[in-house]
Structure formats: C-alpha cells, structure tokens
Amino acid sequence: MKTLPGFRDLFPEDFARRRYLTGLWRDTARRYGFVEFDGPTLESAELYRKKNSGGEILGQLYEFTDKGDRTVALRPEVTPTLARMVASKHRDYPKPIRWFNVGTCFRYERQQRGRLREFLQFNCDLVGDATSAADAEVVALLIDLLRSFGLGPEDFAIRLSDRSAWHDFLTLHGVEHDHAGEFLNIVDKMEKMPFEKTEELLAPFGIPQATIQEFISTGRIPALDPLLADLEARGLRAYVRPDLGVVRGLAYYTGVVFEAFALQGNLRAIAGGGRYDRLLADLSDGLADLPAVGFGVGDAVLLELINEIPAAKSLEASYLKSEPPLQVYLVIADESHRSNALALAQQLRVTGWRVGFPLGQEKVGKQFGTAETLGASHAVVIGAEWPNVKVKRLSDRMEQELDHATLAIWLEEHGAAVS
Amino acid sequence: MKTLPGFRDLFPEDFARRRYLTGLWRDTARRYGFVEFDGPTLESAELYRKKNSGGEILGQLYEFTDKGDRTVALRPEVTPTLARMVASKHRDYPKPIRWFNVGTCFRYERQQRGRLREFLQFNCDLVGDATSAADAEVVALLIDLLRSFGLGPEDFAIRLSDRSAWHDFLTLHGVEHDHAGEFLNIVDKMEKMPFEKTEELLAPFGIPQATIQEFISTGRIPALDPLLADLEARGLRAYVRPDLGVVRGLAYYTGVVFEAFALQGNLRAIAGGGRYDRLLADLSDGLADLPAVGFGVGDAVLLELINEIPAAKSLEASYLKSEPPLQVYLVIADESHRSNALALAQQLRVTGWRVGFPLGQEKVGKQFGTAETLGASHAVVIGAEWPNVKVKRLSDRMEQELDHATLAIWLEEHGAAVS
Numbered sequence: 001m002k003t004l005p006g007f008r009d010l011f012p013e014d015f016a017r018r019r020y021l022t023g024l025w026r027d028t029a030r031r032y033g034f035v036e037f038d039g040p041t042l043e044s045a046e047l048y049r050k051k052n053s054g055g056e057i058l059g060q061l062y063e064f065t066d067k068g069d070r071t072v073a074l075r076p077e078v079t080p081t082l083a084r085m086v087a088s089k090h091r092d093y094p095k096p097i098r099w100f101n102v103g104t105c106f107r108y109e110r111q112q113r114g115r116l117r118e119f120l121q122f123n124c125d126l127v128g129d130a131t132s133a134a135d136a137e138v139v140a141l142l143i144d145l146l147r148s149f150g151l152g153p154e155d156f157a158i159r160l161s162d163r164s165a166w167h168d169f170l171t172l173h174g175v176e177h178d179h180a181g182e183f184l185n186i187v188d189k190m191e192k193m194p195f196e197k198t199e200e201l202l203a204p205f206g207i208p209q210a211t212i213q214e215f216i217s218t219g220r221i222p223a224l225d226p227l228l229a230d231l232e233a234r235g236l237r238a239y240v241r242p243d244l245g246v247v248r249g250l251a252y253y254t255g256v257v258f259e260a261f262a263l264q265g266n267l268r269a270i271a272g273g274g275r276y277d278r279l280l281a282d283l284s285d286g287l288a289d290l291p292a293v294g295f296g297v298g299d300a301v302l303l304e305l306i307n308e309i310p311a312a313k314s315l316e317a318s319y320l321k322s323e324p325p326l327q328v329y330l331v332i333a334d335e336s337h338r339s340n341a342l343a344l345a346q347q348l349r350v351t352g353w354r355v356g357f358p359l360g361q362e363k364v365g366k367q368f369g370t371a372e373t374l375g376a377s378h379a380v381v382i383g384a385e386w387p388n389v390k391v392k393r394l395s396d397r398m399e400q401e402l403d404h405a406t407l408a409i410w411l412e413e414h415g416a417a418v419s
Numbered sequence: 420m421k422t423l424p425g426f427r428d429l430f431p432e433d434f435a436r437r438r439y440l441t442g443l444w445r446d447t448a449r450r451y452g453f454v455e456f457d458g459p460t461l462e463s464a465e466l467y468r469k470k471n472s473g474g475e476i477l478g479q480l481y482e483f484t485d486k487g488d489r490t491v492a493l494r495p496e497v498t499p500t501l502a503r504m505v506a507s508k509h510r511d512y513p514k515p516i517r518w519f520n521v522g523t524c525f526r527y528e529r530q531q532r533g534r535l536r537e538f539l540q541f542n543c544d545l546v547g548d549a550t551s552a553a554d555a556e557v558v559a560l561l562i563d564l565l566r567s568f569g570l571g572p573e574d575f576a577i578r579l580s581d582r583s584a585w586h587d588f589l590t591l592h593g594v595e596h597d598h599a600g601e602f603l604n605i606v607d608k609m610e611k612m613p614f615e616k617t618e619e620l621l622a623p624f625g626i627p628q629a630t631i632q633e634f635i636s637t638g639r640i641p642a643l644d645p646l647l648a649d650l651e652a653r654g655l656r657a658y659v660r661p662d663l664g665v666v667r668g669l670a671y672y673t674g675v676v677f678e679a680f681a682l683q684g685n686l687r688a689i690a691g692g693g694r695y696d697r698l699l700a701d702l703s704d705g706l707a708d709l710p711a712v713g714f715g716v717g718d719a720v721l722l723e724l725i726n727e728i729p730a731a732k733s734l735e736a737s738y739l740k741s742e743p744p745l746q747v748y749l750v751i752a753d754e755s756h757r758s759n760a761l762a763l764a765q766q767l768r769v770t771g772w773r774v775g776f777p778l779g780q781e782k783v784g785k786q787f788g789t790a791e792t793l794g795a796s797h798a799v800v801i802g803a804e805w806p807n808v809k810v811k812r813l814s815d816r817m818e819q820e821l822d823h824a825t826l827a828i829w830l831e832e833h834g835a836a837v838s
Contacts, residue, residue: 001466001503001702004491007459012518015455031768033775033793036434040537041523047420064483067527072423084420085428094792096778099431104460108486118459133778144768198504202505217442233758234765326452339652343433348654353700359515359552373513374452396718
C-alpha cells in the first residue's frame with residue numbers, strides 16, 4: 001500500500017523540517033502582530049465558485065458529493081475561507097485585522113515535476129486598511145520571513161507591480177475592465193508560453209505582444225512610490241524591484257501584486273500575493289466591504305530553496321541538530337534497580353526533560369549506543385551505587401557520581417536546557 | 420455562507436486554545452522520547468477496508484472517487500496510515516519506534532450533540548515491543564498528558580482491561596475466536612444500550628447478559644499485573660483502575676485496552692487506546708510483523724473538560740494571558756517621525772519582539788488604547804524627543820526617556836521576554 005500520487009508521508013526526519021519551516025513562519029508573523037486562525041479543510045464548493053474567487057483553481061478542485069448530498073470541496077486555498085470568516089464576525093475585531101494561517105490545501109493538478117496535490121501553505125492577510133502602509137507591512141513581513149531562513153538579497157527579490165497600472169494601459173488601448181481578468185491571465189502566462197500561442201490569445205484584444213513587452217520594460221508604476229518609500233525607511237528597499245511583468249494569476253487582485261522569486265539557479269516564484277479590495281464584499285454579498293492585502297507561501301518550493309543555498313541549509317542543519325529525540329538516557333546497569341529507574345524517569349520527565357531508558361534487560365554497551373543514536377547529551381547509570389547514580393556527558397565522557405535526588409538540579413545547571 | 424454542518428471555524432481566540440492544547444500534547448510526547456510524523460489527509464479507501472482496521476468507522480467514511488477514478492477517503496483515524504508508513508520503512512529505524520501525530524481526521528457521523536465531522540486528534544504509538552513495559556510507557560504518557568492540563572486523580576482515571584481475559588472467557592463459553600470482535604463490540608456498547616436490545620444481540624452467542632455482568636464485576640485480569648507494578652514504581656498507580664467493562668470498539672486491538680474517563684460531571688471517555696499486535700502485519704501482508712501499542716485523544720472532549728474543571732481552566736487562562744498579540748507598541752506622536760518609527764519597528768522585530776504601530780495618522784490617546792487592546796506591555800512614544808524616545812510600561816505607567824538605539828537592550832533587561 002502506498003500514498004496516493006501527489007501525496008506525501010512525512011516520516012520523523014521530514015516532519016522535523018516541517019517543524020523548522022512552520023516555526024519560523026509563525027514566529028515571523030507574530031513579530032508583525034499577526035494572530036493565527038484556521039478554517040475547515042472541507043468547504044461548500046459554492047465558496048470557490050462565487051464571483052471573482054476562482055481563476056484556474058476551479059479546474060483543479062477536489063470536489064465531491066457528501067452523504068448528505070452537498071457539493072463539497074477540499075480547500076484549494078485559504079483566502080475564500082478567511083473572507084467568509086471575516087465577513088461573518090468582523091465587527092468583533094478592531095481594524096486592521098492581522099490574521100495568519102498555516103494549513104494544508106489541495107489541488108488536483110496533472111502529475112508533473114513532482115507537483116503536489118496536498119501541500120502546506122502559510123497565509124498572512126491584513127484586512128481593513130486600504131493604504132500602502134498596509135501593503136508595506138505585508139511585503140516587509142514576507143521579506144523578513146525569507147531572511148529568517150538565511151536567505152539574503154543575492155538569493156531572492158520581491159517583484160512588485162500594481163494592477164492599476166495595467167488598468168490604465170487597458171483604458172489607453174480601449175479594452176473594457178470586464179475583460180481585464182482574462183487579459184491579465186494571458187500576461188501572467190506570457191513568460192512561459194510560446195510567442196505564437198500568446199499572439200493567438202491576444203488577438204481578440206487587438207494589442208500586439210510587442211506593445212505589451214514594451215510597456216513592461218519601460219512603463220512606470222507611480223502607485224508604488226509610497227510603498228517603496230516605506231520599505232526604504234525600514235532598510236528593505238534592496239529586496240524589492242518594481243516589475244510590470246508580475247500580474248499574478250488569481251482573478252481577485254485589485255491593486256498591488258507581488259511575487260518573491262529566487263535569484264539563484266532555477267528562477268522560481270517562492271511566494272505571491274497582493275491586494276484584493278473587493279473579494280470580501282463579493283463573498284459576503286456586500287455585508288463586509290473591507291479592503292485587504294495578503295500573501296501565501298507553500299512549503300515545497302521553500303524546502304527546495306533551502307537545500308540549494310548553503311547558508312540556509314546550514315541554518316536549518318543547526319536547528320535540526322538542536323532538537324534530538326532525547327536529552328537524557330537512563331542506563332539500567334542492574335535490573336533489580338528497574339523500579340528506581342522508572343521513578344527517576346518519571347521525576348525528570350515531569351520536570352521537562354526528554355528521557356529514555358531500555359524497556360527490557362539490555363547490555364550496558366548497547367544502552368549507551370541507543371543513548372547516542374537518540375541524541376541524548378547525558379547518560380545516567382543506575383546500578384550498584386544507588387541511591388547514587390553516575391552521570392556521563394556523552395560528548396566527552398566526563399563522569400560524575402551524585403545522589404539521584406539531586407540529578408534534576410544538577411542537569412539544569414550542567415546539562416542542555418529543559419525543553 | 421457558512422461552514423458545512425459538523426465543521427468549525429477557528430477564530431484567533433479559538434486557535435489560541437488549540438495552540439495551548441497542541442503545545443502540551445507535543446511537549447508531553449517529546450518528554451517520552453516520541454517524535455512527530457504526519458501522513459496524507461487523503462488515502463486510498465482500500466487502506467481502511469483491509470482486514471481488521473475498520474469496525475464502525477467504515478460506515479462513517481468520507482469517501483469519493485477522484486478525477487483519476489481512484490476511490491479515496493479522508494482519513495477517519497491515523498493508525499492505518501502509521502501502520503502503512505512503519506511497514507514501508509521500519510528497517511530504517513531502531514526499535515522500539517516511538518511516533519506521535521497531531522492531525523485532523525474526518526467522520527461522517529449523524530449530527531447529534533454537536534458531534535464533529537472534522538476533529539483534531541493526538542496519537543501516540545510505540546511499535547516493536549510486545550512487553551508490558553511498552554504498555555506502561557504509553558499509559559504513563561497519557562496520564563502525564565492529562566496531568567499537564569491541571570487534571571488530577573479526582574478528575575480522571577484510566578480504566579485498564581485486557582482482551583486476553585475476554586478471550587479466556589469466550590473459550591470457557593465455547594465461542595470461537597473468529598466471533599470475538601463481534602461479541603466485544605456488543606460488550607463495548609452494553610453500558611449505553613437498553614437491556615432487551617443487548618439480550619437480542621447476545622442470543623446467537625448463547626451467553627446471558629447477567630453472566631457477562633458478573634464476569635465484569637468479579638473477573639480478574641492477571642495479564643495486567645506487570646503493567647500495574649510498573650505504574651506503581653512510577654507513582655502513577657492511583658490513576659488506573661482494572662475494569663473488564665472496557666473493551667474498546669475498534670476491531671484491531673489484541674491485548675491491553677484502556678480508556679481515560681472523566682470522574683466529574685458527565686462521565687465521558689476522554690481518550691482510548693490499546694495494543695494492536697497484528698494490525699501492521701495485516702496491513703502489510705506480513706512484510707512488517709511488529710507488535711504495537713498506542714492511544715488517541717480528540718480535541719473537543721478535552722476542551723470541554725478544561726472548561727468544567729476550575730484548576731484546568733485557570734491554568735489555560737494563564738497561558739492565554741501570556742501570549743498577547745503584541746509586546747511593544749510604537750506610538751507615533753508626530754507624523755514627521757514615521758520613517759524613524761518604521762526603522763525602529765524593523766529593528767525590534769528582527770530582534771524577536773512582537774511590535775505594532777498605527778498604519779496612518781492617529782490621536783496619541785487612541786494609539787495607547789490600541790496598545791492595551793493588543794496586550795502590549797510597553798508603549799514607545801516617538802516624537803519631538805527623537806533620537807530619544809519615551810518608554811512607558813503600561814501596567815503602571817512607569818516612564819523613562821532613552822536613546823532609541825538602546826531600546827532593544829533596555830527592553831530585554833526590563834520588559835517581557837523576547838518571543
């Protein structure tokens with residue numbers, strides 16, 4: 001029996017990396033005053049069908065009929081859930097609302113290059129403030145997030161754009177706003193699409209690809225000026241690049257849009273986001289007409305990037321080394337003292353130590369081997385010396401005999417920190 | 420738009436409780452040397468249909484056909500996934516394997532008394548050791564887990580039983596082992612079922628209910644003796660009660676079974692588990708023939724219990740109070756210093772502080788109000804005194820003026836701890 005294609009088993013060594021990732025996601029968000037929320041994994045499929053929330057996501061929906069005859073879907077992203085939740089209770093919260101989520105999402109994508117069908121996503125959203133000061137908070141958070149993994153300005157950049165510049169462009173070329181979504185979707189895919197295919201798709205708009213490319217390379221985005229000034233004041237200007245080529249695929253963005261992308265190796269997008277000032281009103285039939293800005297990061301690309309950048313990899317390695325399964329191992333040298341070992345294990349564990357011992361009779365040498373395999377810093381030999389025990393520091397075999405009743409205090413003074 | 424029936428929105432105040440719960444779940448498991456794993460949310464439905472893994476769970480499966488024509492199911496429990504993972508890679512890990520999981524599970528139950536269709540579950544499993552020393556580790560972990568929430572021996576007890584005692588009983592009454600599962604399912608439901616209904620179900624076995632009840636009240640469980648002695652040595656004997664009435668509903672248990680239940684108010688089951696020595700072999704077609712013991716706890720009952728027990732509630736309250744959204748709030752008294760405030764916010768956040776400030780021009784009094792609402796311990800007034808700032812401790816309005824460059828150090832010495 002195997003996992004379904006596109007799904008992952010996270011063995012403990014994989015989960016340790018996830019713990020590292022989600023720990024830094026949460027720490028960074030909280031440093032910006034964001035608080036965590038979560039919604040259901042399963043929602044009414046209707047939530048994703050409502051005007052403006054869909055885009056290409058709809059075609060990849062894990063959708064089915066439940067035993068109560070409801071059309072339901074595994075969430076493909078968290079923003080519609082956020083919008084629903086904020087719309088239902090926003091009067092209870094002072095604005096702006098700063099919420100983040102770490103949650104699993106599902107997309108039935110065609111199997112290619114190991115694309116996942118279940119993935120973990122980190123979302124940060126700031127709701128109730130339409131100014132560029134809010135945009136700056138969210139972009140700065142994303143920058144600090146990537147920096148916390150040991151990534152620097154030579155490793156990633158944030159490409160910033162603003163849909164208002166594109167709306168001006170479309171007005172200039174006589175395209176109606178109703179078709180803006182469709183048009184921007186083509187621009188979004190342009191970099192990866194064959195020239196002829198793009199020409200074909202652009203034909204109904206009557207705008208040649210060359211005109212678009214010229215606009216991207218020479219156009220200005222004046223709407224970004226306050227955002228850039230704000231990031232400059234924070235010392236983060238070096239991380240961002242105005243770039244009209246970024247439009248983002250999702251239909252619901254209304255203003256600033258941005259994309260973090262890797263500057264080394266395969267130039268992937270690492271994260272993306274933007275302003276969606278109308279989504280909440282649309283999803284709540286006008287009940288909650290609140291502007292919002294946010295971004296999302298997936299786990300897979302970030303883990304891949306960490307693997308490629310030595311500074312990031314070594315930061316991760318030192319975290320993983322600092323989190324061994326055990327801190328203390330009780331070596332039972334004499335089975336007649338097993339009860340004493342059990343009592344001591346209990347006492348140390350209640351104090352907060354991660355403690356192991358053999359479940360059955362084993363040779364002392366084998367027990368020391370287990371202690372080292374499980375990463376314990378200290379072994380405590382329980383045997384003839386009882387009520388005294390011998391403590392051994394495994395790094396240098398430094399040894400000391402002491403009363404078992406004073407062990408917890410001794411460890412706190414000499415050992416690794418309590419978890 | 421609402422959640423589907425049986426699904427929950429976790430607003431930040433709800434998520435804070437979840438964080439408290441999962442934090443203690445993880446801490447306790449790690450003190451016992453358990454490491455975290457996770458599997459996919461969606462599995463092949465076949466995994467739950469395989470011999471012995473099902474029971475009543477099968478009727479409540481969230482099952483559907485995906486776009487690739489596979490019969491898939493949202494996981495109703497994690498044990499079959501664990502068994503699949505261990506079977507596929509157990510040679511890579513020294514035995515015993517100690518793994519835990521915090522994961523969301525799904526059951527399509529009839530809507531009653533707020534039963535949930537998506538719930539969070541904590542599972543701990545010890546694989547590769549068939550002795551009662553392993554049983555004791557897992558039962559002790561469960562006891563320490565409940566104690567970590569401030570629950571004492573007057574609040575809960577662990578009822579311990581062993582299916583071997585029931586197998587002896589069945590042999591004595593001439594019932595074949597193949598029918599043991601069916602029989603034990605009736606015993607499991609007996610407490611809640613009308614007398615006549617039970618009689619009817621027992622008829623094919625030819626054992627009157629009175630005989631069963633007499634066995635439950637007078638029968639001995641000698642197989643439990645070593646487990647009880649082990650728990651006695653740990654000082655945990657007062658938390659457990661041998662009780663043949665506990666048999667557990669799941670078909671795959673083979674030896675010791677146990678249930679934590681509340682001693683106050685509504686006498687609910689809080690957690691349950693047991694030994695399943697054949698499940699891994701069954702699920703892996705004999706590839707991994709490993710004994711195992713484990714338990715699961717759901718979030719809903721535990722949260723309910725905390726609400727009812729004052730000592731547990733006050734422990735939770737002090738945790739929730741210790742985790743406010745903000746630690747420091749920058750009051751911008753003069754808009755011309757906004758850039759300085761931004762730079763200072765950046766500096767403090769990178770140091771690890773949770774920092775907020777107003778995104779637009781606001782009256783100073785309102786800013787102080789926001790600082791208090793968001794739980795900041797200190798407000799830092801940025802204005803005419805720049806490069807100096809005024810730091811106010813909000814609990815007693817103690818005020819001090821200092822150079823902004825020394826603020827981070829000053830806060831570390833005088834303020835709340837860095838997150």
